Amino acid sequence: MASWTKRKVKGVLLDISGVLFESGAGVPIDGSVEAVQRLKAAGLSVRFCTNETTMTRGMLTEKLHRLGFSMIEQEIFPPIPAICKVLQKRNLRPHLLINPKVAPDFDGVDTSDPNCVILGDATTEFNYHNLNKAFQALVAMKEPVLFSLGMGRFYREQGELLLDVGPFTKALEFAADIKAEVVGKPSQTFFTSVLEDMEVGADNVVMVGDDIVSDVGGAQSCGMLGIQVRTGKFRPQDESHLSVKPDAFADNLLAAVDLIIEASK
Amino acid sequence: MASWTKRKVKGVLLDISGVLFESGAGVPIDGSVEAVQRLKAAGLSVRFCTNETTMTRGMLTEKLHRLGFSMIEQEIFPPIPAICKVLQKRNLRPHLLINPKVAPDFDGVDTSDPNCVILGDATTEFNYHNLNKAFQALVAMKEPVLFSLGMGRFYREQGELLLDVGPFTKALEFAADIKAEVVGKPSQTFFTSVLEDMEVGADNVVMVGDDIVSDVGGAQSCGMLGIQVRTGKFRPQDESHLSVKPDAFADNLLAAVDLIIEASK
Numbered sequence: 001m002a003s004w005t006k007r008k009v010k011g012v013l014l015d016i017s018g019v020l021f022e023s024g025a026g027v028p029i030d031g032s033v034e035a036v037q038r039l040k041a042a043g044l045s046v047r048f049c050t051n052e053t054t055m056t057r058g059m060l061t062e063k064l065h066r067l068g069f070s071m072i073e074q075e076i077f078p079p080i081p082a083i084c085k086v087l088q089k090r091n092l093r094p095h096l097l098i099n100p101k102v103a104p105d106f107d108g109v110d111t112s113d114p115n116c117v118i119l120g121d122a123t124t125e126f127n128y129h130n131l132n133k134a135f136q137a138l139v140a141m142k143e144p145v146l147f148s149l150g151m152g153r154f155y156r157e158q159g160e161l162l163l164d165v166g167p168f169t170k171a172l173e174f175a176a177d178i179k180a181e182v183v184g185k186p187s188q189t190f191f192t193s194v195l196e197d198m199e200v201g202a203d204n205v206v207m208v209g210d211d212i213v214s215d216v217g218g219a220q221s222c223g224m225l226g227i228q229v230r231t232g233k234f235r236p237q238d239e240s241h242l243s244v245k246p247d248a249f250a251d252n253l254l255a256a257v258d259l260i261i262e263a264s265k
Numbered sequence: 266m267a268s269w270t271k272r273k274v275k276g277v278l279l280d281i282s283g284v285l286f287e288s289g290a291g292v293p294i295d296g297s298v299e300a301v302q303r304l305k306a307a308g309l310s311v312r313f314c315t316n317e318t319t320m321t322r323g324m325l326t327e328k329l330h331r332l333g334f335s336m337i338e339q340e341i342f343p344p345i346p347a348i349c350k351v352l353q354k355r356n357l358r359p360h361l362l363i364n365p366k367v368a369p370d371f372d373g374v375d376t377s378d379p380n381c382v383i384l385g386d387a388t389t390e391f392n393y394h395n396l397n398k399a400f401q402a403l404v405a406m407k408e409p410v411l412f413s414l415g416m417g418r419f420y421r422e423q424g425e426l427l428l429d430v431g432p433f434t435k436a437l438e439f440a441a442d443i444k445a446e447v448v449g450k451p452s453q454t455f456f457t458s459v460l461e462d463m464e465v466g467a468d469n470v471v472m473v474g475d476d477i478v479s480d481v482g483g484a485q486s487c488g489m490l491g492i493q494v495r496t497g498k499f500r501p502q503d504e505s506h507l508s509v510k511p512d513a514f515a516d517n518l519l520a521a522v523d524l525i526i527e528a529s530k
Contacts, residue, residue, distance in 0.1 A: 124393045126393045127392040127393065128388055129389070131428055131432075132425075132426075135419065135428055135432075136425070136426055153439060153440045153442070154440055161401055161404060163397055163436070163440055166439055167436035170432075170436055170438070170439040171428070171433060171436040172432065174418060174431055175419055
């Protein structure tokens with residue numbers, strides 16, 4: 001039996017930014033390419049679970065290939081393909097406030113006479129004009145529906161802390177007096193859709209991430225194990241977090257993989 | 266005894282935008298000039314209590330004079346003079362995210378090496394760059410302090426709903442995991458400072474406003490009476506508001522003054 005868990009691990013969810021590479025950097029985190037190869041060689045089911053909404057899934061796959069990773073596009077789960085399924089299922093037509101780079105992922109989506117608003121990580125598109133337009137679209141709806149692609153507070157890019165989508169979602173929630181539906185980590189619906197694709201029960205899956213609340217806490221709430229790596233947005237105070245206790249800490253993905261392989265035997 | 270209250274009214278607080286004039290309009294609301302004159306002629310103490318932070322107090326006074334009102338500048342209480350007193354008292358140096366038009370009201374305020382952030386109704390200055398700068402300033406502080414000049418959700422200007430300062434405060438609160446201090450309505454500290462200037466007890470003061478939560482609810486929480494006018498941002502659903510029950514409704518300020526004078530005798 002492994003030293004850190006009694007469970008047998010059969011599937012692995014990996015966060016991307018902060019685990020495979022540092023945001024904004026052009027190189028993988030040391031050992032992370034080898035780490036992914038070892039998981040696959042051990043016969044484990046692997047999926048990549050990200051709140052990335054500044055690149056299309058295709059762009060993200062290309063970037064990962066350039067860095068030396070070899071996953072296929074269908075193993076990567078960002079929020080946009082998930083929200084597109086929700087739109088179709090619930091017959092919703094969105095007003096979009098997103099990064100222009102991911103607009104192609106919404107090609108063919110009907111945006112006329114919108115009955116919901118979708119916020120992604122729009123970065124510089126988060127300006128007064130666009131936020132007013134999104135707010136006006138919401139209050140014009142009989143039953144306002146607001147989707148947030150993830151709920152991150154901020155991220156670090158090239159040494160600078162930048163606001164993520166979460167704060168802007170909070171702004172519109174307050175203005176329109178509504179509650180947003182989160183599509184992305186740590187939403188249970190989102191994690192469940194990835195587990196269904198893996199065909200492995202939550203009990204036998206471990207999530208590896210750098211965000212103690214969204215990655216580790218979110219996965220644990222769904223019944224999975226959670227390992228936090230000390231890369232990306234990890235901060236020393238995470239090790240004494242008040243509400244989330246990871247099943248294990250690891251210096252980086254390669255060290256996490258040692259723990260995972262130990263628990264897969 | 267008046268029909269709507271058993272109390273004797275000696276002092277009156279008036280909201281400005283939506284009560285004296287409609288936001289963005291160039292004319293006073295019908296009867297509002299006469300209404301203010303009647304309050305003064307009846308010997309009542311009158312103060313103007315506003316969350317306006319897109320004009321200096323001087324600009325606001327000039328605008329009101331142009332519209333035919335005759336109050337003096339010292340009778341008008343916007344948040345900026347109040348926050349300037351707080352800065353001095355607590356030895357704080359602000360990072361400002363405000364409307365460039367009110368910058369003169371902060372002349373002489375030390376903004377070097379900031380140890381607090383102040384958000385006003387910055388309108389188009391609320392962009393990704395400036396919000397990141399305010400966030401970065403907050404997280405760089407040992408003990409982050411965030412002030413919000415009012416906490417309005419939105420206002421109506423020339424037929425369009427526009428986001429007020431409140432939503433942006435919520436965004437930074439979430440990003441930096443802190444709670445803002447509100448300077449302006451409905452903060453009790455703010456109302457109390459106006460009551461002290463009037464030298465009338467809260468029991469004998471009535472607030473007239475168009476915002477059921479910030480004006481009427483705020484005043485009632487401080488022990489004052491609250492009358493809501495059916496002008497400005499009033500909406501029919503305010504008459505069945507879940508938590509705030511105004512002491513009276515009035516079609517406009519002139520009708521409110523009838524009620525007030527009745528209760529002053």
